Amino acid sequence: MKRILVVDDEQSMRELLGIMLRREGFEVLLAGSRAMAAAALAKARRLARRLERLTESYWELRYEHGQLRARVNRLDPEQPPAASEPAAQPGTAAFVPLSSLKRSETT
Numbered sequence: 001m002k003r004i005l006v007v008d009d010e011q012s013m014r015e016l017l018g019i020m021l022r023r024e025g026f027e028v029l030l031a032g033s034r035a036m037a038a039a040a041l042a043k044a045r046r047l048a049r050r051l052e053r054l055t056e057s058y059w060e061l062r063y064e065h066g067q068l069r070a071r072v073n074r075l076d077p078e079q080p081p082a083a084s085e086p087a088a089q090p091g092t093a094a095f096v097p098l099s100s101l102k103r104s105e106t107t
Contacts, residue, residue: 003027003044007037 004026008014011032018028029044031037 001025001027003029005029005031005037005040007031007034009033 002025004021006014006017006021006028008017009032014030014032018030021028029040031040
């Protein structure tokens with residue numbers, strides 16, 4: 001979804017433009033002054049950076065999980081996939097509940 005910032009000192013115009021743009025599929029940020037617009041942009045940038053960090057953390061965890069799953073498979077290749085895991089395919093990562101691992105493998 002594309003985001004758009006509407007800056008207008010007249011509240012009724014701001015709200016009208018916001019309604020029209022939302023109907024067209026935009027995510028709309030409204031500001032009544034230059035200072036409010038600068039604050040809204042700064043907040044949007046902070047949120048974008050936080051989302052980027054969360055996305056990076058997610059992929060790092062997926063990679064670490066894949067490494068753990070490969071290690072478990074080397075220790076016990078006969079272990080069936082966890083219930084929450086799709087059919088295991090080479091090169092894919094899936095989530096394995098820690099409860100499905102044997103005690104000696106987690107220590």
